[in-house]
Amino acid sequence: MIHTWSIARLSRALAGRELSAVEAARAWLDRIDRLNGRLNAFITVDPAKTLSQAREADARIARGEGGALTGVPIAHKDLFCARGWLTTCGSKMLSGFVSPYDAHVIEQFDRAGAVILGKTNMDEFAMGSSNENSFFGAVKNPWDERAVPGGSSGGSAAAVAALLAPGATGTDTGGSIRQPASHTGVCGLRPTYGRVSRYGMVAFASSLDQGGPLARSAEDLALMLAVMAGFDARDSTCVDRPREDYAGALNRGVKGLRIGLPREYFTADLASDVRAPIEAAIAALRGAGAEVVEVSLPNQHLSVPVYYVLAPAEASSNLSRYDGVRYGHRAAEYADLNDMYAKSRAQGFGREVKRRIMIGTYVLSHGYYDAYYLQAQRLRRLIANDFTEAFKRCDLIMGPASPTVAFDLGAHTKDPVQMYLDDLYTIPINLAGLPGMSIPCGFGAGGRPVGLQIVGNYFDEARMLSAAHAFQQVTDWHTKTPPAFGAVSR
Amino acid sequence: MTWEVVIGLETHAQLTTASKIFSGASTAFGAPPNTQASAVDLALPGTLPVLNRGAVERAIRFGLAVGGAIAARSVFARKNYFYPDLPKGYQISQYEQPVVAGGVIAFMLGDEERRVRLTRAHLEEDAGKSLHEDFHGMTGIDLNRAGTPLLEIVSEPEMRSAAEAVAYAKALHALVRWIGICDGNMQEGSFRCDANVSVRRPGEPLGTRCEIKNLNSFRFLERAIEYEVRRQVELIEDGGKVVQETRLFDPDRGETRSMRSKEDAQDYRYFPDPDLLPLEISPAWIEETKRAMPALPQALRERYAAQHGLAPAMASLLTESREKAAFFDAVVAAGVAARTAANWINGEYAALLNDRGVDFSTPPVDAARFARLLALVSTGAISGKAAKDVFLAMAEGDEDAQAIVTRLGLAQISDSSAIEAAVDQVLAAQGRLVEDYRAGKEKAFNALVGQVMKATQGKANPQEASKILRAKLGSDPN
Numbered sequence: 001m002i003h004t005w006s007i008a009r010l011s012r013a014l015a016g017r018e019l020s021a022v023e024a025a026r027a028w029l030d031r032i033d034r035l036n037g038r039l040n041a042f043i044t045v046d047p048a049k050t051l052s053q054a055r056e057a058d059a060r061i062a063r064g065e066g067g068a069l070t071g072v073p074i075a076h077k078d079l080f081c082a083r084g085w086l087t088t089c090g091s092k093m094l095s096g097f098v099s100p101y102d103a104h105v106i107e108q109f110d111r112a113g114a115v116i117l118g119k120t121n122m123d124e125f126a127m128g129s130s131n132e133n134s135f136f137g138a139v140k141n142p143w144d145e146r147a148v149p150g151g152s153s154g155g156s157a158a159a160v161a162a163l164l165a166p167g168a169t170g171t172d173t174g175g176s177i178r179q180p181a182s183h184t185g186v187c188g189l190r191p192t193y194g195r196v197s198r199y200g201m202v203a204f205a206s207s208l209d210q211g212g213p214l215a216r217s218a219e220d221l222a223l224m225l226a227v228m229a230g231f232d233a234r235d236s237t238c239v240d241r242p243r244e245d246y247a248g249a250l251n252r253g254v255k256g257l258r259i260g261l262p263r264e265y266f267t268a269d270l271a272s273d274v275r276a277p278i279e280a281a282i283a284a285l286r287g288a289g290a291e292v293v294e295v296s297l298p299n300q301h302l303s304v305p306v307y308y309v310l311a312p313a314e315a316s317s318n319l320s321r322y323d324g325v326r327y328g329h330r331a332a333e334y335a336d337l338n339d340m341y342a343k344s345r346a347q348g349f350g351r352e353v354k355r356r357i358m359i360g361t362y363v364l365s366h367g368y369y370d371a372y373y374l375q376a377q378r379l380r381r382l383i384a385n386d387f388t389e390a391f392k393r394c395d396l397i398m399g400p401a402s403p404t405v406a407f408d409l410g411a412h413t414k415d416p417v418q419m420y421l422d423d424l425y426t427i428p429i430n431l432a433g434l435p436g437m438s439i440p441c442g443f444g445a446g447g448r449p450v451g452l453q454i455v456g457n458y459f460d461e462a463r464m465l466s467a468a469h470a471f472q473q474v475t476d477w478h479t480k481t482p483p484a485f486g487a488v489s490r
Numbered sequence: 491m492t493w494e495v496v497i498g499l500e501t502h503a504q505l506t507t508a509s510k511i512f513s514g515a516s517t518a519f520g521a522p523p524n525t526q527a528s529a530v531d532l533a534l535p536g537t538l539p540v541l542n543r544g545a546v547e548r549a550i551r552f553g554l555a556v557g558g559a560i561a562a563r564s565v566f567a568r569k570n571y572f573y574p575d576l577p578k579g580y581q582i583s584q585y586e587q588p589v590v591a592g593g594v595i596a597f598m599l600g601d602e603e604r605r606v607r608l609t610r611a612h613l614e615e616d617a618g619k620s621l622h623e624d625f626h627g628m629t630g631i632d633l634n635r636a637g638t639p640l641l642e643i644v645s646e647p648e649m650r651s652a653a654e655a656v657a658y659a660k661a662l663h664a665l666v667r668w669i670g671i672c673d674g675n676m677q678e679g680s681f682r683c684d685a686n687v688s689v690r691r692p693g694e695p696l697g698t699r700c701e702i703k704n705l706n707s708f709r710f711l712e713r714a715i716e717y718e719v720r721r722q723v724e725l726i727e728d729g730g731k732v733v734q735e736t737r738l739f740d741p742d743r744g745e746t747r748s749m750r751s752k753e754d755a756q757d758y759r760y761f762p763d764p765d766l767l768p769l770e771i772s773p774a775w776i777e778e779t780k781r782a783m784p785a786l787p788q789a790l791r792e793r794y795a796a797q798h799g800l801a802p803a804m805a806s807l808l809t810e811s812r813e814k815a816a817f818f819d820a821v822v823a824a825g826v827a828a829r830t831a832a833n834w835i836n837g838e839y840a841a842l843l844n845d846r847g848v849d850f851s852t853p854p855v856d857a858a859r860f861a862r863l864l865a866l867v868s869t870g871a872i873s874g875k876a877a878k879d880v881f882l883a884m885a886e887g888d889e890d891a892q893a894i895v896t897r898l899g900l901a902q903i904s905d906s907s908a909i910e911a912a913v914d915q916v917l918a919a920q921g922r923l924v925e926d927y928r929a930g931k932e933k934a935f936n937a938l939v940g941q942v943m944k945a946t947q948g949k950a951n952p953q954e955a956s957k958i959l960r961a962k963l964g965s966d967p968n
Contacts, residue, residue, distance in 0.1 A: 011555070081536045094535065101529050103536055200536040207764035234537050234768050314764055317568050320579020321533040325631065341572055364759035373761060 002027035003163045004486065007072055007220040007392050010166055014061060014071040017036040021057035021071030025050050025115055028073050031164050032118065036368040036487065039140050041149075041159040043078045045084045048424055053115040065170065068223050068247075070113030072354050075165035077156050078119040079126060079202040080211070089202045090122040090134040090152075091324045093329045093348035103200020104232045105169060105211050113229045116219040117165050121155030123321065124350045125177055126204040127368045128152050129422045133352045141184060142482040143448055150180030153251065156214050160484040167215040169464045171201060173424025174307055175209045175401070178438035178466040180342050181214055182401035182451025185440040185480060189213040189221045192459050193433035194239035197232030197294065205311040206237075217478050220470035222246035225461060241459065249462040252325045253288035259465060260394030262297045265425055271404045277442025277450040278400050281471065287399075288474055290467075295390040295397065299382045303428040304420055306383065309376035310431075315353075315362025318440040322348060355416065384432035385453075396467055397455040400425055401438035403447035425453060435461050440477040449480075493575075494692045495719050497655045498647035501662060503672040504616065504680040505548045509626065511615050511639035512539030512582060516839055523621075523632035531637045533577035536764050543564075545639040546769060548671035549613050550779045552641060552849050553784055556608055558593030566613075566766045569758045574631050575618035583642075587761040588612035589769065592593075595645070596788055597661030598806040599654050607656050609644040612694060615767075616640050626881045641671065647686060652715035656708050660682055668812045670786055682706050685734045687718045688732070697722070698732040700747050704739050714739035718746050790815050793935050798828035813850035817857055824861030827868065827936050832866060838881055854885040862890035862967045872949050876900040904951040906958060912945045927963060936958070 002024060005013070013019050023089055029047050050073065057071035079089045080101035083106075088094045102110065109116075123133040126159070131139040131154025139154040141147035142162035142280065149158040153170030157180035160168050170177040172190035181188025189212045196211045203209060213224035229243040259282065266439065305484050324330035324344030331343035363372035390397060402422060412419040427437040435458070440453035452471075456464040472478050507616045511516055513530035530537040553560040567585035568753075590611040597604055616638040643662065649655045663681055666672035674681050683705045688697035700719055705711045717739075722732050736755075737746040741788035794805040814835065818873035821831040841858070843849055855863075863884065867877045872895055883894045895901050903909060917924060920941055926934035942955045 079536075087535065089535065096533065099535075101534070184698070198536075199538055202535040203538075203765075234540060236540055237764075263588050276744075297694050313761060317580055317759070320570060320572065321535070321576075321577060323572060323579060326532055326577060329533070337574065352540075361759065364761055366757045366759075367760070369759075 001486075003031045004481075005166065006218070007166045007215055007223050007326050009228055010072055011068050011223065015063070015066060019451070021054040021061065021115060022051060025054040025073050028117055028165055028273065032350050033166060035162060038145065038164055038194050039141055039142060039158050039164070040163055041121055041155040041162065042075070042118045043088055043090070043121050043136050043155070046085070049084070049178075050115055050117055055111045057115055060429075061080055064375065069109065069227055071115060073115045073117035074109055074224070075117045075156060075159050075310060076106065076167040077118050077122050077153050077168070077170050079122065079171060080106055080169060081200040081202070082116060082119070085116070085119060085200070088136070089117070089126070090124040090136060091343075091349065091353070092135040093200075095127055095329070097137060097327055099200075101200065102399040104197035104234065105228050106200065108230065110228050111127060113331055114227065114315065120135060120153070120159055120168055123152035123154065124353050125202070125315070126152040126171055126173055126209075127315070127352050127356055129175070129178070129179055129419050130159075130407070130409075132156065132409065132413060135350060136322045140409070141406050141448070142485050143185060143483075144406070144446060146408050146482070147446075147448060148181035148183065148409050148411075150178075150402070150406060151217065152176040154180045154189070157186055157188065160184070160186045160214050160216060163481060166341050167213060167220055169211060169224075169228070170211055170214050171204075171211045172426075172430065172436075173210075173311060174430050177212050178401045178436055178451065178453060179212060179423060181361070181412075181438040182440075182453070183406035183449060184447030185451075185482075186214055186216055187218060187221050187439045187478060189225060189437040189461065189464070190429070190435060190436040191225065191229060191461055193241075193430075194237050195229070195435070195461070196228045197235040197242075199232055199234040199238075203314075205314040207314060208311060210430075217248065218465050218472055219250055221437070221468075222250055222465045228463075239459075244462040245463050246462050249466050252463070252466040252470075253289065253420065254285055254467050254470045257285075257290040257396065258394040259290050259292050260295035260390050260397045261292060262300070262390065262397060263293050264297050264300045265399035269403050269424065270400055271444065273444030274400050274402070274404060274450050277444065278452055281441035281452045281475070282398060284474055285467070285471055287352060287468055292426055293394050295393055297383075297386040297390060297428065299379065299386050300428050301425075301430055302379050304424050305377045305378045306431060307427045308359065308420060309372050310380065312356040312360030314360070314365050314372055316357045316364065319349075319353070319357055321460065324348070329414075352416070359397075380431050383428055387428075387432045387434060387457075391457045396460075396464060399453050401451035401453035402426070404459055405450060406443040407445065427453055434458060435464060437468060440480065441471075441475070442477055492692060492724050493689045493719075495650055495652075495715075496647045496688045496690060496696060497649040497652075499659060500648070500654065500684040500686070501643045501653060501659065502616075502682045503643060505545050505639040505641055506673055507542055507544040507548070507639055508636035509544075511542050511545045511613065511662060513637050515637065519675075519770055521634055523630065523749050524634060526631035527618075527636060531577065531633050533579075537901070539582060539763075541637060541766060543861050545613055546771065547779060547967055548639075548640055549611065550776055551669045551671055551772060551783060552611055552643070552666070553590035554776070555665055555782060556590075556593030556595060556611075557947055558590040558608060558611065560771055561587060561589055561591065562771060563587065563614075563767075564589045564769045564771075565761045566769065567760045571758060572768055573617065574629060575620045575636065577618065577633060577636055580613060581617065582763055583614035584612035584945070589771070595655050595661050598803055601803055604654060604657070604804060609646055609775070611641055611643045612748045614640050614642055618642070618732060625803075629659045630712050636747045638899055641666075647699075650808045652712045652719070655685060655715055656712045658713055659708060664810055665787065669783065676706050679706060683711055685715055685718075687720060687722070689722045689726070700732065700734065700746070702739050703749065705737060706769065708966055710739055712740050713741075713744055714746055717744060721746065724734050732844045747878065759863050774796060784812060787805055787812075787815070794828070798822070798832070800828065800832055804832050804836065807840075808832060811850055813853075817842045817850050817853060820857035821861045821864070824858055825837060826861050826864045830864055834860075838878055842882070842885055858892060859884060866891055869896070870902060870904050870954075872900055872902050873948070873952065876948075877903065899908065899949075902947060902951050903949045906954060907948050909942070909955050909958050910947070911951065911960055913955065916945055917939045917962060924963070935963075
């Protein structure tokens with residue numbers, strides 16, 4: 001049952017020549033082949049390419065040049081440009097776009113000898129919290145196929161949860177790694193802004209986007225983050241700072257760790273079936289030696305409105321390049337240049353993307369800029385300052401990743417604001433540029449998973465991972481798998 | 491009724507970096523279409539800009555050269571609009587916080603020194619080119635130029651005539667070349683001007699302005715402004731009103747015509763580019779740049795006036811380019827009197843280069859050789875007139891002045907006994923002229939000098955000949 005193995009287990013097996021990279025790749029390709037039809041987690045699978053990379057990995061291991069991830073198959077959210085792979089961003093606009101170059105993250109995995117397992121489904125241009133905004137169709141939650149997996153990295157989360165991939169990459173602009181991780185019962189980490197290069201990652205909102213890993217344990221996240229993190233001169237916002245030894249720091253424990261619980265995260269907005277597992281998780285950490293303090297983030301209620309000014313503003317400009325001139329969808333018929341732009345974009349973008357382009361264009365317009373964009377920038381600073389204050393009193397902040405368990409497919413499609421509010425606990429972290437993660441901590445109504453959010457100070461990913469690992473040493477939530485998709489053995 | 495003309499210029503100077511402002515692609519001119527466009531220049535999904543330090547360094551040089559304030563922190567902003575040769579759908583420019591604020595361009599307008607203040611200078615990227623020819627019913631897009639670094643230099647509306655605007659543009663053109671930040675090639679579009687023109691009654695507030703684009707030569711700049719001033723004055727005098735708009739200059743018809751009105755003006759939705767950090771320039775970086783700067787034309791003009799007593803107009807001509815000033819300095823250093831050197835360099839030498847369409851970066855006669863020619867003139871070995879012929883001969887090859895003088899037999903006779911013999915001969919033969927002179931006709935004296943020159947095939951030193959002639963005529967007992 002190779003497909004039930006964690007990355008750590010697989011890594012040891014590959015290094016010990018217990019199995020080959022080709023066998024490993026076949027195991028997951030076979031899972032995808034049999035089960036992806038039910039979930040729609042992958043947009044592109046290309047076994048020939050995957051197996052060819054796996055053969056290279058085997059050769060490398062044979063030469064004794066393998067590393068921790070050599071031969072490990074990883075699925076990538078379909079907004080990481082990978083040379084020779086279709087890179088659609090979940091959009092009709094890029095439905096035929098084959099990237100001629102590799103993203104920094106793809107290069108890093110390639111250098112480490114990891115194998116591309118396929119490209120995962122996502123909300124179009126990473127805009128959404130349910131994965132229903134994909135040109136390639138919605139993704140289903142492996143725990144309950146009537147439910148959404150969350151978004152926008154819903155394909156990656158569903159693939160990991162259903163054991164179609166041992167690990168996957170995602171991106172998190174307002175919660176797009178943590179919220180789907182929470183809804184599918186997997187672990188997902190959004191690193192500090194600037195920790196992972198954005199080069200080759202199709203931009204949604206440049207000042208908020210950050211790539212990160214999804215996997216089934218803190219240990220696996222540590223192995224993936226070690227590959228993804230690092231300086232890249234091609235991204236001016238990437239920070240030149242040595243990465244920590246994430247795997248080495250895992251066993252630090254939580255003795256004396258001060259956990260801050262924000263008062264504002266435990267209000268009536270939080271569903272009781274989510275609150276209970278979160279409180280139980282905090283109790284477990286306290287039992288392992290952590291201390292708990294209450295903190296306050298008084299401006300957090302501003303986060304969603306601030307985010308829905310800034311993210312669309314940046315997106316409206318970032319998506320201007322999709323004009324049908326050089327690549328991407330171009331309308332078959334048009335009257336003149338403006339008509340070509342209008343028709344190509346009207347046909348190429350979905351409803352939510354158009355909605356955000358319009359919001360963004362509006363808030364940047366002459367006469368509205370000060371009232372919306374500038375005001376939002378000011379409030380963004382207040383929101384970030386709340387965290388600076390809170391971290392004077394604690395080492396990590398914890399709370400729910402999402403106010404509810406995964407909702408049903410179609411539940412929020414007519415009410416975008418309700419959908420936006422699903423991200424109220426994750427968005428503040430993006431606005432502050434902080435690292436955050438979600439790890440499974442139980443189940444709520446309908447047996448749908450609940451995720452514990454762990455927020456660290458800037459570049460404190462090692463501490464977050466060690467706390468999560470400590471939790472996973474005393475609990476087994478992360479070992480649970482959706483009944484319909486098989487059990488994990490370690 | 492008199493009208494006052496008000497002109498401000500916006501100049502785009504293409505910076506001399508080898509690679510683009512936000513990508514590693516080459517900026518070389520004239521490559522086959524789209525061969526110098528990288529993934530970043532093509533705005534492929536996921537690509538990001540990285541600022542070229544060389545472009546910033548050139549902006550610092552400019553700020554230092556004009557005495558502007560170099561911002562410790564400036565911000566790149568996105569200017570959003572759709573156009574096929576603008577791959578990202580926005581241009582990265584600077585908006586609220588430019589890299590250079592203020593500064594002055596000083597220049598001579600005739601004999602008068604003018605100082606035009608600058609509003610700002612900011613860094614931005616150029617767009618690509620749309621090619622409408624050779625594509626039937628279609629447009630070709632060449633993105634080689636996309637991302638080429640530009641410094642946009644904005645003047646205050648302080649110029650009062652087309653001539654002054656041209657003089658300003660020429661001084662600015664000379665300066666950016668002087669400090670090595672722009673090659674100044676106007677045919678290739680490395681230096682282009684937009685003119686903001688308005689007219690008003692003296693003492694009244696500023697009139698409504700029109701912006702004229704597409705001015706890529708000094709002549710077009712002058713003609714466009716002159717046409718536009720006439721158009722606006724006639725419009726107002728006929729009871730009309732100037733409408734704020736952007737106009738294009740048509741060099742074939744010599745007129746400007748409306749391109750778009752203010753009402754059609756786009757909302758560019760500027761906002762800080764989140765892909766780039768604010769540009770921070772440390773005092774140390776400014777100091778380092780300052781140390782590597784050449785002496786500036788203004789400083790040289792002042793030195794030429796103080797040290798050599800050269801008139802401002804003369805000094806200004808010498809500092810047209812760094813190469814020309816360096817040539818002058820080298821000739822003077824070789825022992826030639828400054829005024830002689832200046833007259834020759836601004837006169838004969840400049841005329842020769844102008845004929846050949848070249849400049850002092852490729853002087854056909856180097857400074858040492860040229861100094862030896864001028865030495866022959868100042869010692870009287872050859873006449874000034876002969877020297878001009880010798881100079882032209884020198885420019886054809888490597889021959890030294892003395893060799894040419896010898897070969898062509900152009901040496902001047904300064905030996906008084908030889909000239910005396912010629913004078914005696916002329917006095918004996920030209921009794922009529924001598925009589926006229928004695929009768930008080932000064933013209934006759936000049937005719938006599940001419941006869942002496944003729945008798946010596948032009949080689950007599952004319953001063954010497956006059957002196958001897960005067961002495962002989964004066965010593966005559968009559």
